[in-house]
Amino acid sequence: MAQENVNVVVRIRPSSNETNDETCIQTDPISSTITLTTNEKQFHMDKVFEQNAPQEEIFEYVQPIIAAVKNGIHGTIFAYGQTGSGKTHTMIGNDKNLGIIPRAIEIIFTDLNEESKKRNDNFKFKISCTALQIYCEKTYDLLNGNEKIEIPLRDIFKNAKEIEVKSSNECMEIIKRGLKQRKVAGTSMNETSSRSHAILTLTLKTEYFKENKKHERISRLNMVDLAGSEKHTDNNKTQNREAANINKSLSTLGQVIRAIINPTPKQVIPYRDSKLTTILRDSLGGNSKTTVIVNIHSNSKYAAETSSTLDFAANVKNVKNTAILQEFITSKETFTLKAEVQRLGEENDKLKIELAKEKKINPITNKINTLEKELNDGKNSIFQLENQIELFELKENKNKLESELKKAKENQKKCEFEIAEMKLMIDVLENENQQLKKKVQTLEIKNDQIKNQRNSDDNFEQPDTDSDCICLSETETSSKKSNEISKKTKVQFKTAVAKRNVKTSTSNSVDTEILYSFKNLIIVYDWNDPLKCYRFIKKRNAENYLCENCYRKPATAKIWFDENNTQFANVETKHHPSCEPSNVRIFRKPNYKIISNKNSEKKLYIFEPDNIKFYYEYFWDPIYKFFVFTDCIKPNVAVVCQDSNGKEYVSTEWPPHRLPNGAIY
Numbered sequence: 001m002a003q004e005n006v007n008v009v010v011r012i013r014p015s016s017n018e019t020n021d022e023t024c025i026q027t028d029p030i031s032s033t034i035t036l037t038t039n040e041k042q043f044h045m046d047k048v049f050e051q052n053a054p055q056e057e058i059f060e061y062v063q064p065i066i067a068a069v070k071n072g073i074h075g076t077i078f079a080y081g082q083t084g085s086g087k088t089h090t091m092i093g094n095d096k097n098l099g100i101i102p103r104a105i106e107i108i109f110t111d112l113n114e115e116s117k118k119r120n121d122n123f124k125f126k127i128s129c130t131a132l133q134i135y136c137e138k139t140y141d142l143l144n145g146n147e148k149i150e151i152p153l154r155d156i157f158k159n160a161k162e163i164e165v166k167s168s169n170e171c172m173e174i175i176k177r178g179l180k181q182r183k184v185a186g187t188s189m190n191e192t193s194s195r196s197h198a199i200l201t202l203t204l205k206t207e208y209f210k211e212n213k214k215h216e217r218i219s220r221l222n223m224v225d226l227a228g229s230e231k232h233t234d235n236n237k238t239q240n241r242e243a244a245n246i247n248k249s250l251s252t253l254g255q256v257i258r259a260i261i262n263p264t265p266k267q268v269i270p271y272r273d274s275k276l277t278t279i280l281r282d283s284l285g286g287n288s289k290t291t292v293i294v295n296i297h298s299n300s301k302y303a304a305e306t307s308s309t310l311d312f313a314a315n316v317k318n319v320k321n322t323a324i325l326q327e328f329i330t331s332k333e334t335f336t337l338k339a340e341v342q343r344l345g346e347e348n349d350k351l352k353i354e355l356a357k358e359k360k361i362n363p364i365t366n367k368i369n370t371l372e373k374e375l376n377d378g379k380n381s382i383f384q385l386e387n388q389i390e391l392f393e394l395k396e397n398k399n400k401l402e403s404e405l406k407k408a409k410e411n412q413k414k415c416e417f418e419i420a421e422m423k424l425m426i427d428v429l430e431n432e433n434q435q436l437k438k439k440v441q442t443l444e445i446k447n448d449q450i451k452n453q454r455n456s457d458d459n460f461e462q463p464d465t466d467s468d469c470i471c472l473s474e475t476e477t478s479s480k481k482s483n484e485i486s487k488k489t490k491v492q493f494k495t496a497v498a499k500r501n502v503k504t505s506t507s508n509s510v511d512t513e514i515l516y517s518f519k520n521l522i523i524v525y526d527w528n529d530p531l532k533c534y535r536f537i538k539k540r541n542a543e544n545y546l547c548e549n550c551y552r553k554p555a556t557a558k559i560w561f562d563e564n565n566t567q568f569a570n571v572e573t574k575h576h577p578s579c580e581p582s583n584v585r586i587f588r589k590p591n592y593k594i595i596s597n598k599n600s601e602k603k604l605y606i607f608e609p610d611n612i613k614f615y616y617e618y619f620w621d622p623i624y625k626f627f628v629f630t631d632c633i634k635p636n637v638a639v640v641c642q643d644s645n646g647k648e649y650v651s652t653e654w655p656p657h658r659l660p661n662g663a664i665y
């Protein structure tokens with residue numbers, strides 16, 4: 001669960017009938033800001049309750065904490081402030097104006113009873129209460145009927161008397177009786193001033209079964225009415241001692257809060273420096289949802305106390321708590337076995353008592369033997385049941401581990417399959433690479449031959465005279481071009497590429513021209529649209545070529561030669577998945593340049609349509625009679641064609657399968 005700040009609200013008590021009722025505060029209820037007019041200090045709170053705020057409104061505000069407690073989360077509500085500022089009024093109130101404690105008890109009982117009815121008794125709850133007071137740094141139990149017995153601080157809630165209550169009325173009666181024992185006295189500022197801190201705790205235990213599992217939740221609601229803080233006093237000696245002790249515990253409370261919000265390395269939060277902070281340990285910086293109600297006077301006479309109270313409030317607001325759901329889940333079997341263990345344990349205890357009695361009253365050995373045997377049987381049963389519990393828990397653990405192992409194995413299989421696929425792909429690429437190397441070698445030999453030929457003939461191609469011009473004016477997109485190309489152009493386009501015939505198509509397959517063939521790679525035209533093409537690759541030793549897009553679901557393409565020894569590809573359209581073909585794009589001058597260098601090596605430069613500083617460099621393939629670049633995994637080809645008017649243009653797959661080069665000028 002996430003951390004959340006302690007919630008801090010200010011409640012201003014109505015001004016008393018004093019002669020000087022000049023106020024020392026200004027409030028802004030919208031921004032929940034309170035300003036001390038004496039020093040213009042501003043304090044931002046979570047909520048500011050004006051003087052006339054009724055008890056219902058305060059209770060409404062703390063309802064989320066009570067709801068959380070009902071759902072298994074610890075909660076604390078405490079009132080802090082100067083003596084006579086309205087803490088007891090806020091927490092306990094009177095018969096006409098009930099405070100938070102009686103209202104909380106009432107709503108908890110009502111809601112849990114309703115829940116129990118609603119869930120057809122698959123919801124049980126138990127509520128118990130404790131009431132403590134801390135007076136002059138000693139902790140007393142207000143429910144044990146003897147106020148003088150101090151309870152040891154260690155495990156205070158175990159040592160305090162906890163009374164299970166069945167109804168809100170019973171609970172209130174017990175609490176009222178306890179509170180009567182609380183130390184109160186008339187001070188100069190409050191006729192019935194609380195001279196002790198009162199800590200009332202309700203412990204809620206709920207249980208229900210869900211999917212054969214028992215869910216138990218145990219949460220506490222602490223409701224604290226602190227003793228009043230006052231520095232000056234004109235009271236008697238006892239009251240001065242009380243005031244000193246009250247101030248000591250409240251100043252430790254302040255130190256604890258400052259230590260929580262300004263932590264330093266190796267520093268220990270001084271919770272144990274006072275009884276109050278020891279008990280409230282979980283409520284401040286611990287496992288609890290906490291709201292602090294800060295009660296103040298508005299009268300300027302109390303400006304100094306009000307200021308220090310608001311300083312305290314501003315500090316508490318920075319304390320962060322982490323409230324965790326207090327739930328314990330046990331499977332039904334474990335629960336039943338545990339109950340059985342408990343029953344046998346109890347039986348065992350009874351038997352022991354009986355045995356002891358028997359020994360005293362009647363020393364007949366037979367009876368003793370029988371009882372001892374029963375006792376041993378009981379012990380054995382307990383031992384067996386405990387073993388069963390352990391076995392059951394181990395089995396549960398084993399099942400969990402097995403299912404985790406199964407998942408891990410499945411994952412491993414997936415990974416192995418992926419690795420196998422990758423290896424296959426690497427094989428194909430390596431094969432391609434080798435073929436490319438061979439091709440380069442062949443080209444180099446060819447090139448040498450051509451050079452020799454040219455040297456002898458002195459008959460080489462002149463460089464293109466337009467080669468310096470790179471200005472682009474017109475680039476035709478494939479879609480536009482697709483509409484423009486006439487049937488005749490198509491035919492010419494195809495003829496110009498490879499001078500091959502389009503074969504007749506059957507329903508399942510079509511014979512088509514090969515735009516480019518590179519042993520393991522063929523690029524063929526889309527049989528319907530010469531502005532689109534498909535790429536097919538061949539696995540090692542495979543007869544057929546596979547669609548490069550949907551590599552795993554092969555669409556077969558096979559290379560054939562007709563009677564004129566013309567190469568063509570037969571593509572099975574039926575099995576071809578709906579892969580997007582690559583676009584073929586047409587470029588017209590000056591969007592491309594063909595340049596021959598001194599060695600008569602022809603190169604084609606196609607300029608990036610959107611940025612003429614970049615270009616793609618293609619090398620002339622003298623064998624296949626088109627341009628190609630092969631320095632990437634997927635070679636691209638570009639063919640020089642003529643349209644119906646005899647105008648030259650370049651057709652190529654677009655965009656190419658690599659990044660463009662830098663600008664040439």
Ligand SMILES: Nc1ncnc2c1ncn2[C@@H]1O[C@H](COP(=O)(O)OP(=O)(O)OP(=O)(O)O)[C@@H](O)[C@H]1O
Pocket residue numbers: 012013014051081082083084085086087088089090190192193194195226227228229295
């Ligand atoms: N909001 C309020 N509305 C009406 N009466 C109030 C309010 N707050 C306080 N009072 C009255 O003021 C008196 C003093 O209040 P209360 O005893 O609650 O103060 P306190 O902060 O608990 O003081 P101490 O710390 O001395 O115990 C009581 O008579 C109480 O009824």
